[in-house]
Amino acid sequence: MTRDRERGGERVKRTLPSSVVAAAVGWFAVGWVGVSNACAWDSAGHRTITFLAMDGFAGLAPDRPAFLVSDTSRQIAAFQASEADRYRGVRHAYLKHENDPDHFLDVEDLEKFGLTLETIPPLRYEYLRAMAISKHEHPELADGDPSLDLPPYNPRRDTAKTQEFPGYGAHAVMRHHGKLIAAFRTYRSLERLNDSARGAQMEAARANILHEMGQLSHFVGDLAQPLHTTRHFNGWVGKNPHGYTTDKGFHAYIDGGVVSLHKLNYATLRDRATFDRKIDEADPFKDVLEHIRRSHARFEELYILRKSGELDREAGKELIAERLLDGASMLAAMYVSAWRLSELTDRDQEDFLRYEGLAGEPGGPERPAKKDEKKTDAGAGAGGGAERKATPEEAERAWEGAGAGRGTGGGGQADR
Numbered sequence: 001m002t003r004d005r006e007r008g009g010e011r012v013k014r015t016l017p018s019s020v021v022a023a024a025v026g027w028f029a030v031g032w033v034g035v036s037n038a039c040a041w042d043s044a045g046h047r048t049i050t051f052l053a054m055d056g057f058a059g060l061a062p063d064r065p066a067f068l069v070s071d072t073s074r075q076i077a078a079f080q081a082s083e084a085d086r087y088r089g090v091r092h093a094y095l096k097h098e099n100d101p102d103h104f105l106d107v108e109d110l111e112k113f114g115l116t117l118e119t120i121p122p123l124r125y126e127y128l129r130a131m132a133i134s135k136h137e138h139p140e141l142a143d144g145d146p147s148l149d150l151p152p153y154n155p156r157r158d159t160a161k162t163q164e165f166p167g168y169g170a171h172a173v174m175r176h177h178g179k180l181i182a183a184f185r186t187y188r189s190l191e192r193l194n195d196s197a198r199g200a201q202m203e204a205a206r207a208n209i210l211h212e213m214g215q216l217s218h219f220v221g222d223l224a225q226p227l228h229t230t231r232h233f234n235g236w237v238g239k240n241p242h243g244y245t246t247d248k249g250f251h252a253y254i255d256g257g258v259v260s261l262h263k264l265n266y267a268t269l270r271d272r273a274t275f276d277r278k279i280d281e282a283d284p285f286k287d288v289l290e291h292i293r294r295s296h297a298r299f300e301e302l303y304i305l306r307k308s309g310e311l312d313r314e315a316g317k318e319l320i321a322e323r324l325l326d327g328a329s330m331l332a333a334m335y336v337s338a339w340r341l342s343e344l345t346d347r348d349q350e351d352f353l354r355y356e357g358l359a360g361e362p363g364g365p366e367r368p369a370k371k372d373e374k375k376t377d378a379g380a381g382a383g384g385g386a387e388r389k390a391t392p393e394e395a396e397r398a399w400e401g402a403g404a405g406r407g408t409g410g411g412g413q414a415d416r
């Protein structure tokens with residue numbers, strides 16, 4: 001272990017708060033550095049994946065919300081599929097710091113933190129903790145393998161601190177899968193209530209579904225782009241025995257140029273789309289890792305085809321088409337699983353009403369009180385503000401609703 005590396009370990013341990021401050025200060029001093037070179041598919045590619053997956057969703061789950069069939073709904077979801085990239089265009093270090101690493105997972109770099117795709121912790125902050133501990137205990141690992149001729153991580157060149165770790169792509173997919181389940185469940189609650197006073201709520205619920213379908217599409221789509229799963233995300237880095245391209249326009253070409261060259265879009269791909277991916281509803285994370293593994297397995301082929309010139313011919317067209325179609329198939333499976341996992345129980349419905357009761361607040365619509373129900377302040381807490389003593393069963397439900405279990409919309413309000 002060198003002295004430099006020891007100092008690096010100390011820095012991590014003692015000066016994290018000031019380095020965060022420095023990052024923010026440095027960021028605002030430097031200003032926006034532009035959309036980085038890891039955007040994944042241009043909006044055309046993300047739209048294509050979304051349209052295809054919505055077709056797959058319709059076929060696999062005919063009971064899905066009927067409003068999704070309209071052209072406007074499809075267009076909104078497809079537009080939202082690029083929203084996470086639009087976040088990147090805002091001068092906001094805090095957003096960049098959180099958002100940018102959600103778009104990739106550089107599989108080889110897991111090794112630098114003692115991890116692999118098989119051992120990556122499914123929970124985001126457990127994953128971060130494992131990496132921070134590993135980096136502290138083995139800074140020599142975090143600096144990478146000198147035999148590969150890779151430069152060590154340089155925090156001074158990473159103002160918003162987005163490149164230190166291998167990325168949170170898999171965790172971003174899980175976050176939006178969860179949010180889509182929540183959005184679907186709220187929709188189901190409102191549909192069951194069928195209350196004209198809740199028209200605005202239903203409109204919001206539909207918008208949330210389309211937003212989350214788009215968000216999920218973005219991150220599933222990003223990870224289907226092989227360059228989002230490798231440290232060689234924009235030209236080969238380090239030792240390069242095969243003489244692969246180091247062109248800093250390579251990523252952008254895969255995102256958009258080659259897609260457009262081969263005319264790969266919804267119209268040309270829809271007849272080839274098959275929707276045979278499955279999600280294990282009990283453990284979707286491992287299917288997401290498989291999705292990443294399939295994509296990562298093909299990244300070097302992109303470099304080989306670029307070198308041979310085949311990228312612009314049939315072989316390149318087939319590879320890119322396969323990646324877009326696989327992204328769409330995976331996304332359709334995630335839509336289906338989110339819809340299935342959002343199925344409403346009576347308890348969910350009761351929870352929804354407990355926290356979203358229309359209690360006659362000023363300007364709000366009125367819901368007639370049931371005979372045995374006293375008016376309460378909506379969202380007054382896990383107990384719902386009910387004045388009568390809760391039965392043990394109700395108390396247990398309220399407790400679970402406040403945690404991370406099946407509690408719907410209002411559950412979280414009791415927490416904070």
Ligand SMILES: [Zn+2]
Pocket residue numbers: 038039040084085103218222
């Ligand atoms: Zn992206």
